Amino acid sequence: MAIAKSLLGLPMWKLQLTAYSYFIWAIASALGQNSLSCDSTFPDASGYRCNGSGSHDQCRTYALIRANSFYSSLFNLSFYLGINQSELADANGFPADMEFLPKDHPLLIPIHCKCNDGLFEAVVTKTTIKGESFYGIAESLEGLTTCKAIREKNPGVSPWELGEKLQLLIPLRCACPSSLGRAQQLKLLLSYPISQGDTIFNLALKFNTSAEAVISVNSNRSEATFKPESLVPLSTLLIPLNGMPNIGSLAKPDLGYPATSIPVVNLHRKKSKKWKIGLYIALSGIAFGAIIAVTAAFLVIQRRRRKKQNSCKMVDMELQQVSLSIRSSSKKKVSFETSQNLLELQILNTTPRKVVVEIYSIKELRKATEDFNSGNLIEDSIFYGRLNGKNLAIKKTQRETVSKVEFELFQDPIHHHPNIIRLLGTCVTEGPDSFLVFEYAKNGSLKDWLHGGLAMKSQFIASCYCFLTWNQRLKICLDVATGLQYMHHIMNPRYVHRNIKSRNIFLDEEFNAKIGNFGMASCVDDDSEDQKPYSSHIPSWSKGYLAPECYLHKNLITPSIDIFAYGVVLLEILSGQTPITGANEREEGSVWLSEKIKIILQSDNADELREWMDSALGENYSFEAAVTLANLARACVEDNPSLRPNAGEIVDKLLRLVDELPEEGEQFSICESSCKPLVKAVANNMGIPI
Structure with a gap:
């Protein structure tokens, strides 16, 4: 109760x-x-299938295990599994005499995998402790082996209540790359024990591979039991890698932690009964x-x-x-009666809460923009304005567009997020033009900084070469992902933006990124086309952000379409290139960033990726981090929406990259004497004190 x-x-x-x-x-x-279990009916409980047809059915590879009460030090692993301690230390970058490993810290075990009787296996020798069982050993190894596999390898030995210091053969689950995999530069297959919460997407991100590759390898090896949408804890997944495994993104050891004083033998004796307790817990659960x-x-x-x-x-x-009234920013009460237009009724809050969106008069907006002076034009139909000491971005639009804004999202302050541009108010006139008033972003749009544009040309000195540093770019990526995480995972019901693009990402004075056009998903069709500064025949950039499934189902609205568009933005940030380039009048010969990155990452030539990176960065960036970000973007633009990561997984990956950023030094600086934030340049032109 x-x-x-x-x-x-x-x-x-x-x-x-x-x-x-x-x-x-x-x-x-x-x-x-x-x-x-020893009586498992799983088809691959004994191991992964192999052909046994040649030398390629054996290889040097790795298995991963997390430190636990059985294996809390390199000595434990070496003593109880018969693995050379120096090899363990070298594989993990630890001191050979390391006394303690933090609980759950991932460890690489170097193994020799070979095909035997149609199954891959890497055999190690286990020294038993009195009272252990085959099942307990399999559980301590987190599913890298099974009771059934141990039983088959040790016929005639009772699987329960083992004696002390018996020498058992333990077949660890492993596999070697196929001939097709080797042709694709696949170096090894890491045996990874699945834990609670693991998904194909986050594991692909952590190991810098693609979800598609993980699914392909595991489907081929264990077709009967592998279900990518529901990974089972205490089972094993093969992770395809093109080089030495990097487990730094999984966890970092605290090498300064004092050594444990708990006797290892006692821990093993307690563990021998753990399978029974686990069974009771599972049934209770x-x-x-x-x-x-x-x-x-x-x-x-x-x-x-x-x-x-x-x-x-x-x-x-x-x-x-409906009879309530609200005050405009000029302190005049606006009454709503039956004869007035329905648009204003939408703006009116129909609950007792305070209305957040204000109603501006056209007179106020004219005053704020000096009668919409061309000197205040930021880009397209967006003007800079200043009213009552507040900087504003005022967008001229049609009355019908304003009617499509989801005002209910702005009726409560809890909907405000630091990485989302706020809608501050509206102005509906009797004429053809109406206005939306937004929070002002002092450094313009991401598109301006990456591709140039009217805002950059009019607000900065033309002779100054302005660009975003690597640190700024990574933080912008994280800011936008955090905004998407809020929309997709925190808002209830969830919100799909539908119009993520560099043009709708804005930068404040500190270069924090904010997503624009929030609450305007229904206005996407009314959004004007991007400027085409290079050729009047270039197809709309908007097509470059469109997920493949949108062509088949025009009204499809899922978070995955935002993730695809976000992936294209990542590619813009990396390369400095537009979403679509190189088309003629008939849109022939165009290059799509979402397709280009797939070709680049399939190549084993690192110079190809270096040449593709934005030349404005020079050498002032981490190439390793760039590879990680490129793989993340590649995952976001997967053709199959189910293979794309979600916003939470993206944030997790980017947080790790941002945490590893060095402090920006002089080599990252831009010409600060000439490049001023947009608001300062505008204010100086207008004679407004800041």
Whole structure:
């Protein structure tokens, strides 16, 4: 009952998600336990298939294991698995005498994998502890082997209550690249034990490979059991790599931590019974999950009944609220009556909360922009304005466009996010022009900085070569991803922007990035075409941001279309190139950035990527970080939307890159004496004090 009361205050979607999460956890745990059992019916429980037809069916490779109570030091690994301690230290970059490893820290185990009786295996020799079992050994190795595989390798040995210091042969799961893989420069297949929360997308990002490659390799090796959408903990995944594994992105050891004083033998004795405890926990989890699911379903039904009963009352309240009035920024009260236009009724807040979006008069906007003076024109139909000490960006648009703005997203301050441009107000006139008033971004759009444009030409001295540094570019990537994470994962219901492009990403005075056109997804069709400064025949850049599935399903609206467009923005930031280049009048011979990066990354020539990078950066960037960012962008522009990472996974990857950034030195500086933030240049031209 206490659980039911605590769940009663949760939103309906959270109740459903909680119940679903418990259900999935219980099923995944049960599958994981079953795959390790001695009686497992999984087709590949004994190992990955191989042909056994030649020398290519053996290779040097690696398996990954996380430090646990069994293997808490290099000495433990070496002693209990018979692996050379110096080789372990070299593979992981540790001192050979390292006494302690932080719990769950990933470790690389160098292994020799070869084909034997139709199955790949890397055999190590395990020294047993009294009371251990085959199942416990498989569990301690996190699924790198199974009870069934150990039993097959050690016939005649009882799998339970093992004696002390027995020498068992343990076949670790492994595989070698196929002939096709070797032709594609595939060097090795890392044996990776799956843990709770792992997905194909985040593992591909962490190991700088593609989700498509991971799926292809594992589908070929274990077609019967591999399900990319639901990875099972305590099972193994093959990670295709083109070089030595880099586990720095998974965890970093605390080498300064004091050595543990807990006797290793005692930890092993406790672990020998852990499989029984784990079984009890799994069964308890399934029962608990079922209780939660039933409770959640009951509460959902109750809430729907209450909602239905209150619906009539809500209609009456909304009708009463129509008579409310709001104040304009000029302190004049604007009344709403039946005869006035429906557009203003949309702007009116129909709840008792304070209205955030203001109503500006045309007189105020004329004053702010000096009667829309051409000197205040930023780009297209957007003007700089200053009113009551506040800098504004005022966009001239059609009345119909204003009517499509989702004003309900701005009726509460909680919808404000630091990486999203705020809509401050509107002005609807009797004439053909109406206006949207936005928060002002002092350094213009990302498009201006990457590709030039009216804003750059009019606000900066032409002789100054201005560009974004590598540090600034990485932080901009993170800012935009954080804004998308808010829209896709935090807002309820989630919000799909539908118009992510460099033109709609703006930079404030500190070069923090903000996503523009938030709340205007329905206005996408009204968005004017990008300027074409290089040729009047260049196709619209907007096509370069469009995900392939949008051509087949025009009204398809999912977060994955934002991720595709974001990937194109990443490619613009890396290369300094436009989304589409090189087309003629008939749009023939065009090069799409989303396709170009696939060709570059398929090549094993690093110079090709270096030449593709924005020449403005020179050598002032980390090439390793550039490769990581290029692979991330490549994952975002996958043709199959299910293979693209989500915004949360992108943020996680970029946070690691930004954390590794060095402090910017003089080599990154731009000509600050000439390049001033846009607002300062405009203000100086207008004689406005800042």
